[in-house]
Amino acid sequence: MLLCPVSWAGAAAPFESTRDYILWYRNFDSPAINALVNLALRKTPEYGSFRLVRSQDLSQGRVLRELSRSRSRLVDIANVATSRERERFLAAVPIPIDGGLLGFRVCVVRPEHLPLFREIRTLEDLEESGIRIGQGTHWPDTEVLRANNIEVVTHTRYEILFSMLRNDRFECFARGASEVLYDLEVEADPNLVIEPDILLAYAMPSYLFVAPEDKQTAHRLQLGMERAILDGSFAEFLRTYYGRAVQELDLPHRRILVLENPYLSEESGNVGRQTLESLRHRLDILSR
Structure with missing residues (x-):
């Protein structure tokens, strides 16, 4: 460990x-x-x-x-x-x-927005796509995404962010792989789906x-x-x-977009880098 x-x-x-x-x-x-x-x-x-x-x-x-x-x-x-x-x-x-899964994020989206993500292969593609990502005002992820030139829309309350997604305030609600399935079970909304191909990965x-x-x-x-x-x-x-979550989200086979996180302490940065470097290995173990 x-x-x-x-x-x-x-x-x-x-x-x-x-x-x-x-x-x-x-x-x-x-x-x-x-x-x-x-x-x-x-x-x-x-x-x-x-x-x-x-x-x-x-x-x-x-x-x-x-x-x-x-x-x-x-x-x-x-x-x-x-x-x-x-x-x-x-x-x-x-x-x-x-095990570091919070820094591996997938997009919760409305089905009609899925085509926006199909041609994204790199972080630069995401930057140029105009896709806006919803996050909490006080979440460290918000500043990480902005540091990587991604447009972020925020709110102080987690629950309100789902309403904002439904009302087209942003196109992607980025949720941790360790939490997204539970989120959607609670929301129980068939008009919210998980984008199937992209995995945002950063030390978190x-x-x-x-x-x-x-x-x-x-x-x-x-x-x-x-x-x-x-x-x-x-x-x-x-x-x-x-x-x-690793199995149902098919994490080992997604297109991985690696983002930098400049806001970690030295100790946590080392933990995060080890997590990213062993990404495939960790996902393979958890998917068994």
């Missing part, structure tokens, strides 16, 4: 018998992320029993602000894409929760984040994930929740 196991000997002094961890509502509602956080917490029984609690419906920008405030208890844990800035003011658990590790002073939770999550890596349950988690 990408990180060497870390020993947190002595970190688990006696804690309260049960602790509530407030997980950002988008993560709580995601079967994969909810399962991973539960897995990490179950692997660390010495920290005491726990209960995951769904947060209020907060935008991603609000979640990050609340996490940065040490006295706020609106949210304790959030899974979002990383950036140099986020790692400066929050505590990151630097293990990509989905997705981490669990906690408040900077909440070292206990950071230690527990990292130790739990490291134990899951060592005993094979993390690999099983990846196959269970993301193997289907």
Whole structure:
């Protein structure tokens, strides 16, 4: 795996018998992320029993602000894409929760827009096509796409972006390969489809984040994930929740357009580059 196991000997002094961890509502509602956080917490029984609690419906920008405030208890844990800035003011658990798949993006489109994508073979073709991509205002992906000369249309709320797509505010809602199938199951809209041929690929590790002073939770999550890596349950988690996406989206056979991400820290940039360099290998493993 990408990180060497870390020993947190002595970190688990006696804690309260049960602790509530407030997980950002988008993560709580995601079967994969909810399962991973539960897995990490179950692997660390010495920290005491726990209960995951769904947060209020907060935008991603609000979640990050609340996490940065040490006295706020609106949210304790959030899974979002990383950036140099986020790692400066929050505590990151630097293990990509989905094996790096968040940086592999496909387009959710309206069926009538599919012909726009058929002749795109390179990043330059995408730049010149006039295709607009919808993204969240506070998502790191937004600045990555703009840095690669792609026109981006934004909104602060994820749910509103689907309405904007339906109303022709943009032609592609770029979603991570690890999340798009669940998104469309929730939307249940036959007028939204996945473009079948293009894969946008850039270094974008997705981490669990906690408040900077909440070292206990950071230690527990990292130790739990490291134990899951060592005993094979993390690999099983990846196959269970993301193997289907790799197969159904046919990721190994798509046209890959590689974008640069200039906004990562040195550590996360190295993680992201390793992910991109092993792209085919990772996809082949997950598709088995």
